[in-house]
Amino acid sequence: MQQQVTLSIEQAQALGLKVLLGNGFNHEHATAITRSVVSAQRDECHSHGLYRLIGCVETARLGGIDGNARPEVVDHAPSIVKVKANRGSSLSAFERGKPLLVEKANTTGIAVLAITESFHFSALWQEVEALSGEGLVALAMTPTHPFVAPAGGTKALLGTNPFAFSWPRPGKAPYTFDFATSVIARGEIELHRRAGEAIPEGWALDAQGNPTTDPDTALKGAMLAFGGHKGSALSTMIELLAGPLIGDVLGHETAAAAEGGKKRPYHGEFIVAISPRAFLGEAADEHLAHAETLFEEIAGQGARLPSQRRFAARQRSLADGVKIPRQLHEELKALIPSSRR
Amino acid sequence: MQQQVTLSIEQAQALGLKVLLGNGFNHEHATAITRSVVSAQRDECHSHGLYRLIGCVETARLGGIDGNARPEVVDHAPSIVKVKANRGSSLSAFERGKPLLVEKANTTGIAVLAITESFHFSALWQEVEALSGEGLVALAMTPTHPFVAPAGGTKALLGTNPFAFSWPRPGKAPYTFDFATSVIARGEIELHRRAGEAIPEGWALDAQGNPTTDPDTALKGAMLAFGGHKGSALSTMIELLAGPLIGDVLGHETAAAAEGGKKRPYHGEFIVAISPRAFLGEAADEHLAHAETLFEEIAGQGARLPSQRRFAARQRSLADGVKIPRQLHEELKALIPSSRR
Numbered sequence: 161m162q163q164q165v166t167l168s169i170e171q172a173q174a175l176g177l178k179v180l181l182g183n184g185f186n187h188e189h190a191t192a193i194t195r196s197v198v199s200a201q202r203d204e205c206h207s208h209g210l211y212r213l214i215g216c217v218e219t220a221r222l223g224g225i226d227g228n229a230r231p232e233v234v235d236h237a238p239s240i241v242k243v244k245a246n247r248g249s250s251l252s253a254f255e256r257g258k259p260l261l262v263e264k265a266n267t268t269g270i271a272v273l274a275i276t277e278s279f280h281f282s283a284l285w286q287e288v289e290a291l292s293g294e295g296l297v298a299l300a301m302t303p304t305h306p307f308v309a310p311a312g313g314t315k316a317l318l319g320t321n322p323f324a325f326s327w328p329r330p331g332k333a334p335y336t337f338d339f340a341t342s343v344i345a346r347g348e349i350e351l352h353r354r355a356g357e358a359i360p361e362g363w364a365l366d367a368q369g370n371p372t373t374d375p376d377t378a379l380k381g382a383m384l385a386f387g388g389h390k391g392s393a394l395s396t397m398i399e400l401l402a403g404p405l406i407g408d409v410l411g412h413e414t415a416a417a418a419e420g421g422k423k424r425p426y427h428g429e430f431i432v433a434i435s436p437r438a439f440l441g442e443a444a445d446e447h448l449a450h451a452e453t454l455f456e457e458i459a460g461q462g463a464r465l466p467s468q469r470r471f472a473a474r475q476r477s478l479a480d481g482v483k484i485p486r487q488l489h490e491e492l493k494a495l496i497p498s499s500r501r
Numbered sequence: 502m503q504q505q506v507t508l509s510i511e512q513a514q515a516l517g518l519k520v521l522l523g524n525g526f527n528h529e530h531a532t533a534i535t536r537s538v539v540s541a542q543r544d545e546c547h548s549h550g551l552y553r554l555i556g557c558v559e560t561a562r563l564g565g566i567d568g569n570a571r572p573e574v575v576d577h578a579p580s581i582v583k584v585k586a587n588r589g590s591s592l593s594a595f596e597r598g599k600p601l602l603v604e605k606a607n608t609t610g611i612a613v614l615a616i617t618e619s620f621h622f623s624a625l626w627q628e629v630e631a632l633s634g635e636g637l638v639a640l641a642m643t644p645t646h647p648f649v650a651p652a653g654g655t656k657a658l659l660g661t662n663p664f665a666f667s668w669p670r671p672g673k674a675p676y677t678f679d680f681a682t683s684v685i686a687r688g689e690i691e692l693h694r695r696a697g698e699a700i701p702e703g704w705a706l707d708a709q710g711n712p713t714t715d716p717d718t719a720l721k722g723a724m725l726a727f728g729g730h731k732g733s734a735l736s737t738m739i740e741l742l743a744g745p746l747i748g749d750v751l752g753h754e755t756a757a758a759a760e761g762g763k764k765r766p767y768h769g770e771f772i773v774a775i776s777p778r779a780f781l782g783e784a785a786d787e788h789l790a791h792a793e794t795l796f797e798e799i800a801g802q803g804a805r806l807p808s809q810r811r812f813a814a815r816q817r818s819l820a821d822g823v824k825i826p827r828q829l830h831e832e833l834k835a836l837i838p839s840s841r842r
Contacts, residue, residue: 237779239580240610269581270613270773274780297746313804317795325738335741337734369802387728393678393807394735396795397666400676404792405638407781412798432611438578439615440748451745454658454737457753461710463654466734 163486172198172482175492176213182497183217185227192251196282201482204473207347208283210484210492215281215424217495224424225249225279231256239264239271242406245278250302250429253278254287262294265433273431274406280304280425284324285338285467287431292326292334297434300324301398303411303427308342309382311392314369316382319411320346321398328436330448333474335455337466341395343386349375402430504827513539513823516833517554523838524558526568533592537623542823545814548688549624551825551833556622556765558836565765566590566620572597580605580612583747586619591643591770594619595628603635606774614772615747621645621766625665626679626808628772633667633675638775641665642739644752644768649683650723652733655710657723660752661687662739669777671789674815676796678807682736684727690716743771 167175176194185193193216201209219225229248233256236242241264243257253275264271284300291298304319324338343363352359353375361371364378372378385391403410408428436444458465493501508516517535526534534557542550560566570589574597577583582601586594594616605612625641632639645660665679684704693700694716705719706712713719726732744751749769777785796806834842 236610238609239612240780268579268609269577270611271580272611272775272780297742310799310802310804313799313802315802317798317802323735325734327738327741335737337731337738339731339734341731386731389807390678390680390682390727390732393666393680394664396676396799397668397678399795400668400792401638401775403795404788405775405777405780407784407788410791410795412795434613434742434746436746439581439613439746443748447745447748450751451741454740454744454751454753457658458651458654458737461651461654461656461658463651466730 164483165486165489166481166483167489168481169198169202169478172201172210176210178496178500179213179217179492180227182500183227183495184220188255189227189229189249189252192255193249193282196251196286198482199286200283201484202474202477203470204477204482205283205470207345208281209482211488212281213492214495219279219281219424222424224426233257233260235260236274239268241271241273243273243275245275247277247279247426250275250278250280251282254290254429254431258290261431261433262291262296265296265435266438269438270432270434273429273433275429275431276406276408278427278429280427280429283338284322285326285336285470288324288326288338289334289336291431291433292328292336295328295435295437297328297436298324298326299432300429302402302429303399303409303414304425305414306412307346307383308385308392308395309365309369310396311385311389314365314382317412318385318392318395318399319414320383321395321402321411323394323398327451328448329452329455330445333467333471335451335465335467339386341385341391341398342383343391344383346379346383349378349383353379398430402428406430505824506827506830507822507824508830509822510539510543510819513542513551517551519837519841520554520558520833521568523841524568524836525561529596530568530570530590530593533596534590537592537627539823540627541624542825543815543818544811545818545823546624546811549622550823552829553622554833554836560620560622560765563765565767574598574601576601577615580609582612582614584614584616586616588618588620588767591616591619591621592623595631595770595772599631602772602774603632603637606637606776607779610779611773611775614770614774616770616772617747617749619768619770621768621770624679625663626667626677626811629665629667629679630675630677632772632774633669633677636669636776636778638669638777639665639667640773641770643743643770644740644750644755645766646755647753648687648724649726649733649736650706650710651737652726652730655706655723658753659726659733659736659740660755661724662736662743662752664735664739668792669789670793670796671786674808674812676792676806676808680727682726682732682739683724684732685724687720687724690719690724694720739771743769747771 180190226247229246231253234242243253245253288298308318320342327335521531570587572594575583584594584598629639661683668676
């Protein structure tokens with residue numbers, strides 16, 4: 161078994177900040193990105209955890225993400241906040257735009273935060289949970305690189321386009337889900353390839369658009385959307401809302417858009433915040449309590465609410481710290497310039 | 502083959518109005534419901550077509566839907582329109598609320614129409630297309646009776662909870678989809694039962710929560726959500742937004758809520774309208790044209806955009822009229838009091 165290193169949350173944060181500040185990211189960017197990767201690590205979402213710092217630094221070195229970009233917040237309309245990330249991270253754009261989004265949602269009932277021209281490499285649950293933490297209902301969606309064939313099609317066109325939702329549960333962890341609209345994460349196919357195992361039918365097509373169970377062939381072909389034509393339709397909706405509606409690119413254009421950054425994910429993000437209090441006034445508490453009956457019915461059948469494994473990991477990590485492979489720890493430390501070690 | 506009767510759109514409308522006006526529906530209700538069933542018939546969505554008038558009249562006779570209800574429109578917040586249907590049809594509530602919804606979306610960027618205390622028996626594509634016809638992007642969702650088990654669960658709890666989306670395509674029929682979050686429509690299981698055929702695996706569970714391929718057992722058990730835990734999560738989101746958020750019931754409460762109406766679908770509906778022009782100003786045309794490249798790429802692969810069959814039927818019906826079984830035509834005529842024939 162690989163050797164592990166345990167870090168307290170504070171140590172993980174200090175490590176993230178040192179890596180980013182030492183590689184040309186300004187304080188705002190370093191703080192926002194560190195917060196994201198540490199919270200993913202805390203929830204044991206390893207692929208979005210501290211590991212992600214390596215790609216982040218590489219993207220900056222290649223002239224992709226600009227760690228000194230200043231996100232521009234525009235109070236565009238009563239229910240629209242726009243943040244132009246200016247080739248910076250979507251995370252600092254979100255943090256800059258969030259206060260105005262919260263204010264607008266509470267005032268008008270529902271509001272959108274439209275982030276454009278951003279580098280995006282984080283999990284969406286973080287942003288929807290930042291909003292449900294403010295008592296709001298939140299949705300988020302974003303395109304990604306084109307790995308998925310539309311239902312009935314033969315070629316990769318749509319992104320794996322994730323969709324996230326969070327509902328505030330007073331006194332409890334929120335009801336949150338965050339899923340890719342591909343049938344499976346691309347990394348799962350990669351894992352099967354490494355293990356020399358066939359992938360199940362229904363995951364992917366070969367380059368000619370025929371079903372395949374060979375992971376190598378699948379990675380050169382196209383993945384499939386979850387749930388057939390329904391998932392494909394949902395994925396298309398995500399491309400439209402987080403693309404043309406906010407004046408940004410479609411999934412199949414994300415690669416070309418990121419010329420300087422070796423095809424890094426450069427695109428928009430569409431976030432919606434809804435205020436139960438604006439809808440219901442003083443009755444909000446009663447109806448939020450009513451929503452709990454649904455969660456109780458689900459759990460009462462022995463079905464698991466989404467994100468429960470992540471919330472359990474969170475509790476463990478807050479108590480015991482986070483564990484990362486020793487090799488990753490060494491790689492991250494090596495990214496810190498000697499002057500900052 | 503069953504004998505068919507061909508009606509012009511005008512004849513179908515006249516028939517619908519006579520049936521409804523002759524059975525205690527006021528002019529507003531009769532017009533809204535007729536518009537809905539005729540447009541469904543025109544698009545060859547038979548189950549939501551003229552056939553639906555029979556259930557509608559029956560529901561009214563049982564004291565379910567109140568065909569004289571006056572929907573109350575409340576200008577609740579800058580981006581919220583509420584319409585209390587007062588036991589009337591969701592369709593007249595929608596028509597009453599729509600002008601203010603459109604105005605709000607164009608002013609603030611995004612707005613919600615929350616319909617409560619309504620009887621709902623129409624397809625959601627009609628409402629999202631009424632909005633995309635105004636140049637808006639629209640989403641709609643609603644709970645239904647509890648036929649679907651949550652992923653990992655054993656018992657029917659969630660509705661078949663449909664989700665619809667429409668995106669305006671200048672000069673063309675919109676990009677629209679409208680799907681149930683169950684893996685299949687309940688009617689499909691019914692059709693298998695009548696034909697004495699097994700249903701595919703993955704559609705349903707028996708009363709003990711075990712997988713079944715027997716349609717009879719499935720109808721007494723629970724249907725499954727499309728796309729496993731992802732579709733189940735989406736369905737749960739729909740229950741929350743179209744239920745507690747707007748102060749109305751959850752799917753498993755719809756039956757009880759409709760006491761007077763023999764378990765007819767009495768619940769809320771959540772409709773979102775988004776204005777591309779509010780987001781993009783004069784650049785809206787350019788970005789809507791950009792969205793067309795996605796549709797061209799999808800169609801260029803030989804994949805079909807959703808709703809194409811429906812739009813083709815629409816063209817046929819507008820040219821040649823709609824066809825319904827002679828027996829249905831007779832049943833509908835029999836519902837008209839002799840004074841109005």
